[in-house]
Amino acid sequence: MKKEYNILQYFNMRSLFIGIGISRILANAHELHPISVILGTLIGLLILKFIKIELKNNIVNTIISIIFLIYSFVIIVNLVSTMYLNHMMKFLLGIPIILLLMYILKCKEVLIYRISNIMIVIVVFFFFFCLFSLLPNVEFSNLMYTNVSFKDVIISAIEYALISTVPTFIIRYKQTSDIPIYKTYIASSITILQMMFVTYLILGPNLSELFRYPEYMVLKSINISGSLTNLENMLSLIWLIDAIMFIFCCGNTIKRQVNNKVVLNIILVFILIIASIISKYYQLILSVYLYIIPILIISLISLYLVNKKSSS
Amino acid sequence: MKKIILIIISLFFLTGCKDYTELENLGIASSIFIEYDGEYKITTEIYKDKEMEIVHSSGSTISEAISNFNYKSKNGVYLSHLNAVIIDKQVEIKDTVYYFLRNPDVNTNFYLVITDNEDFYDKDENIGLKIKNICSRLKYKDFFQITKDYLNENIDIALPFLDKKLSMDEITIYKKDKLKDRLNSKNTLIYSLLTNKSSNETLKFTIDNRYVVLSVNQISKKIKIDKNIQIDINLEMTLEEKEVGINDNTIKDITYIEKNVNQYMNDYIKDFIEIIKENESDILGLDTLIYNKYKKIDTHFYEYDFDISTKVNINKKGQLLK
Numbered sequence: 001m002k003k004e005y006n007i008l009q010y011f012n013m014r015s016l017f018i019g020i021g022i023s024r025i026l027a028n029a030h031e032l033h034p035i036s037v038i039l040g041t042l043i044g045l046l047i048l049k050f051i052k053i054e055l056k057n058n059i060v061n062t063i064i065s066i067i068f069l070i071y072s073f074v075i076i077v078n079l080v081s082t083m084y085l086n087h088m089m090k091f092l093l094g095i096p097i098i099l100l101l102m103y104i105l106k107c108k109e110v111l112i113y114r115i116s117n118i119m120i121v122i123v124v125f126f127f128f129f130c131l132f133s134l135l136p137n138v139e140f141s142n143l144m145y146t147n148v149s150f151k152d153v154i155i156s157a158i159e160y161a162l163i164s165t166v167p168t169f170i171i172r173y174k175q176t177s178d179i180p181i182y183k184t185y186i187a188s189s190i191t192i193l194q195m196m197f198v199t200y201l202i203l204g205p206n207l208s209e210l211f212r213y214p215e216y217m218v219l220k221s222i223n224i225s226g227s228l229t230n231l232e233n234m235l236s237l238i239w240l241i242d243a244i245m246f247i248f249c250c251g252n253t254i255k256r257q258v259n260n261k262v263v264l265n266i267i268l269v270f271i272l273i274i275a276s277i278i279s280k281y282y283q284l285i286l287s288v289y290l291y292i293i294p295i296l297i298i299s300l301i302s303l304y305l306v307n308k309k310s311s312s
Numbered sequence: 313m314k315k316i317i318l319i320i321i322s323l324f325f326l327t328g329c330k331d332y333t334e335l336e337n338l339g340i341a342s343s344i345f346i347e348y349d350g351e352y353k354i355t356t357e358i359y360k361d362k363e364m365e366i367v368h369s370s371g372s373t374i375s376e377a378i379s380n381f382n383y384k385s386k387n388g389v390y391l392s393h394l395n396a397v398i399i400d401k402q403v404e405i406k407d408t409v410y411y412f413l414r415n416p417d418v419n420t421n422f423y424l425v426i427t428d429n430e431d432f433y434d435k436d437e438n439i440g441l442k443i444k445n446i447c448s449r450l451k452y453k454d455f456f457q458i459t460k461d462y463l464n465e466n467i468d469i470a471l472p473f474l475d476k477k478l479s480m481d482e483i484t485i486y487k488k489d490k491l492k493d494r495l496n497s498k499n500t501l502i503y504s505l506l507t508n509k510s511s512n513e514t515l516k517f518t519i520d521n522r523y524v525v526l527s528v529n530q531i532s533k534k535i536k537i538d539k540n541i542q543i544d545i546n547l548e549m550t551l552e553e554k555e556v557g558i559n560d561n562t563i564k565d566i567t568y569i570e571k572n573v574n575q576y577m578n579d580y581i582k583d584f585i586e587i588i589k590e591n592e593s594d595i596l597g598l599d600t601l602i603y604n605k606y607k608k609i610d611t612h613f614y615e616y617d618f619d620i621s622t623k624v625n626i627n628k629k630g631q632l633l634k
Contacts, residue, residue, distance in 0.1 A: 083416055103318060141597075144604050206463035210413070220420055 004113035005176050006184040007120050008245065012167040013188040015246030018239040019075055019212050020289055021163045022196055027209035029156040030146040033196055036153050040160025041189040045182060047165045051300070053307040054177040055253065060306045062257040064299045065170060066271060069250040071295075072243045073097065073275035074288050081279070083216065083236060090279040091272075097244065098272045101251045102265060112248045119241050126234040127191060130219060133231055134198045137218075142204035162296040164188065169303050171249045173256070177309060339367070339387035342395050343440025344378075345433070348402040352377040355433060356389060363435045374411045391415065394422040395440035396447075397455070398474060401428055405469070406489050409462050412455065420456040423447040426484050426491075427474040439478070446480050447472055451508050466599035466609070470495075470503065485593040492591040495584075502584040505531055505545070506596055514552060519572045522555040526573060526626065537605045540617045541598060543585075547577065550628040570624045577622040589614040 029036040055061055077093045085093060104111060168181060199215045200208050211217045219232035251268070258264050278284040342364065345355040351370055354377040358365040367385045371377035381389045399408055412418050423444055433439055447454070452472050453461070461467040465488075473482040473494055481497040495503065501513050505528065514527045530548040535541065551569075559565040588595060598613035 086416060099318060099321065103315075141600070144600060145607050147607070204460055204464065207460055210463065217420070 001113075001176070002179050004117060005171075005179050006181055008113055008116040008171065008249065009168050009181045010120065010184050010188050011116055011123075011242050011245035012170065012249055013164045013185060014192060014242045015072060015167050016075070016163045016292065017192060018243055019079060020292055021160065022192070022199070023209075023212055023214055025156045025160055026196060026200055026214055028148075028152045028159075030148045030205050030209075031143045031200070032148050032153045033156065033200060034193060036156035037160055037189060037193045037196065039154070039157035040164070041186065043157060043161035044165045044185060044189070047161060047300075048168070048182060048185060051169070051304055052177065052309040053169055053172050053303055054309045055171075055173050055256070055303075055307050057257055058306050059257075060302050062254055064303060065250045065253040065257070066267065067295065067299065068167065068170060069247055069254070069271050070275050070278070071288065071292070072247045072250065073271060074278050074285060076240060076243045076247075077275060077279050078285060079213070079236065079239065082212070083232075091276040094272045094275055094279075097247065098268055100244075101247055102268060104248050105251050105255050105264060105268075106261075109252055112245075112252055115248070116245055119245065123238050123241055126238050127195075130231060130235050130238075131194060131198060134202060134218060138198060138201040139204075140201060142201050144205065146205045159293055162293060162300070164192070166296045166300050167246055167249075169300065170246075170253050172307070333388065337387050338390040339365075339381070339385050340390050340393050341440075342393070342438050343398060343443065344391075344394065344396075345398045345400075345427075346374060346377075346403050346408065347400045347430070348404070352403075354378055354381065356381055356385075357433055357438070357440050358385065358387070358389075359393075359438075364433070364438055366433045366435065374407055391418045394418060395438075395444035396423045396425055398425045398427050398443070400430075401426065401491055404489065405462065405486065405491075409459055413459060420454070420459070422455050423452060424455050424458050424471055425474045425480065426471045429474060429476050432474070432476075432478060442478070443474065443480070450480070451504065452480075452483075461597070464597075464600065466594065466603050467597040468593045468595050470593075470595040485588065485591060485595050487591060487593045492593050493587065495587065498580065499584045499587060502580050503595065505547075506533065506543075506581070506584075515573075515576075517573050517576050519558060519569060522557045523553075524551070524555070524558055524569060524573075525553040526550065527552050529628070535596075535598070535601060537598075537601050537616075540619050541613065542619045542621070543581065544621045544623075545577070545581070546623045546625065549573070549624060549626050551626055566626055570626055573626075574622055574624045577624060578620055581620045581622065582618070585618050585620070 025033050025036055073094060076097060077090050080093050081088065081090055104115075164185070168185075195215055199218050202218045203211075203214055207217070208214045216232045216235055219235050220230075254267060255264055258267065278288060339356070339358045341356050341358055343357045345357075347353040347355075351372050352374050353368065353370045354374070356367045356369070356378075358367060365385070367381055369377050369380040369384050371380050378389060378391075397408065397412065399405075408424070412420075425443055425447070450472075453470075458469055458471070461469045468486050468488065470483045470485045472480040473484050474480055475482065481500060482494055483500045483503060484494045485492050501515065504513060508531065512527060514525060516523055516525050518524075526549040528547055528549055530546075532546045534544045536544075558569070592612070592614045594613055596613075598616075599609055602611070602613065603609050
């Protein structure tokens with residue numbers, strides 16, 4: 001159980017980076033982003049160490065899970081809509097995800113852990129394939145000085161810590177709340193740092209702050225031996241798996257809290273509608289990206305206050 | 313039963329068939345030629361079975377002109393396999409860069425080329441692919457690298473120039489958005505040497521009224537910013553051809569050729585630097601080095617004096633002893 005739980009948490013730690021985390025940190029911390037990530041990892045470890053919670057039956061947990069689920073939904077739908085199915089209605093893009101989620105939630109909880117066990121193999125293989133295919137295009141001259149303030153580095157570090165740790169609290173159930181996830185957290189930070197560093201060394205300061213999905217753009221330009229192209233799809237798959245695993249976790253928490261199939265399905269349909277409305281207006285999508293940090297802070301505080309684990 | 317119903321419903325939504333286009337209905341573009349004279353005129357070269365289809369369209373913006381393509385062709389334009397984008401001198405580089413960067417359907421591996429030629433498309437020849445192959449062989453920067461340079465305010469861009477014979481041995485240089493000058497083939501070659509890590513360029517030199525041809529195997533360069541800009545270049549070269557009368561049999565002969573070629577290279581690089589200084593076009597990215605060193609730019613590269621030092625080393629001379 002300990003191993004399966006850690007694997008599932010690996011996906012949760014990376015789930016909100018797609019379209020938000022990496023682009024924000026690269027745009028703000030520029031060439032000093034490795035310092036931000038390392039500082040952020042340290043802050044994250046402190047958060048994981050000192051914030052001990054055990055999810056109880058509470059409406060607050062349900063609301064936070066719904067908010068996170070909407071977030072992941074909007075992120076996935078926008079990724080697919082921006083990169084692949086530009087002309088398709090965003091509402092239709094959400095339907096397969098909701099159907100998949102409904103099916104997963106009908107089954108036992110252990111299914112989510114089993115899926116994560118299988119997916120981790122695919123994700124690790126694709127990650128290293130992407131990473132090694134990017135290495136020949138690295139240019140160290142891109143680490144040029146860009147006048148980044150120390151304040152931006154610290155803010156980026158805090159953002160990193162929040163984006164990577166808060167999603168992990170969504171599956172701190174009674175039987176799993178004591179399982180340590182520090183090693184997994186460090187492993188996840190190393191993979192994110194590697195991808196960020198290589199992306200920055202290829203794009204440089206100007207291009208990396210221009211794109212919503214900088215790492216995707218990098219892979220789009222990769223051409224191995226003149227024939228192996230479109231590697232960006234591998235990365236998209238990694239991000240999709242990360243986000244979908246997080247969706248399963250949020251859904252599972254809602255299921256535990258609600259404990260009623262009909263109400264659960266109504267909530268999921270409601271989430272699909274809300275996510276579709278948000279995705280319809282670009283101003284709302286931007287707000288989702290913009291206010292992620294305050295939302296994560298409020299969620300973390302609320303989760304802590306409601307589910308605080310007594311020291312006894 | 314519920315599972316079966318769920319699977320059947322999923323089949324309709326998971327296949328991604330909404331608004332699909334069959335491959336035969338796609339107008340896969342090999343290249344696009346963009347002209348501007350008050351409005352954008354676009355000529356698109358489309359892959360067909362055995363020959364290329366050339367479609368003309370126009371509009372007040374690039375995107376309008378490209379979407380007007382759909383009124384002219386039975387197939388909708390598809391830009392994912394673009395090999396080259398050719399622009400005329402009137403087209404704003406800014407508009408071109410941002411249009412193609414924003415469009416998710418476009419790959420970023422194509423080559424951006426400039427021309428003053430209006431009629432170069434031929435139904436029997438894939439011009440886009442030809443441009444891509446030439447640019448790739450000559451190691452010109454592709455759209456992705458050009459964009460990187462364009463967005464960096466301390467580097468200026470250089471685009472290959474497509475002439476009337478469809479040759480690309482010259483480049484045009486920019487200062488920010490403004491087209492400044494066209495470099496001749498000799499200066500283009502020096503630009504390639506100064507920006508590439510390796511090269512197969514061939515250079516002809518005259519020594520004692522006889523010619524000698526050398527190719528470049530390996531280049532290493534160091535640029536140091538101080539009171540002056542110091543450029544040190546080491547070139548490893550192969551003797552490809554020589555006119556009868558030039559000896560290359562002894563150590564003394566080789567040293568004599570190296571010394572002469574060294575002087576030539578020094579003069580060529582000085583001429584090249586003078587041209588980019590005159591145009592204030594920083595296609596070598598020297599201002600970036602100044603910025604990296606001083607964390608600000610008080611003096612631009614064109615205000616500096618240059619010390620050029622070249623070292624030519626002939627290390628191969630083919631199969632002949634004499």
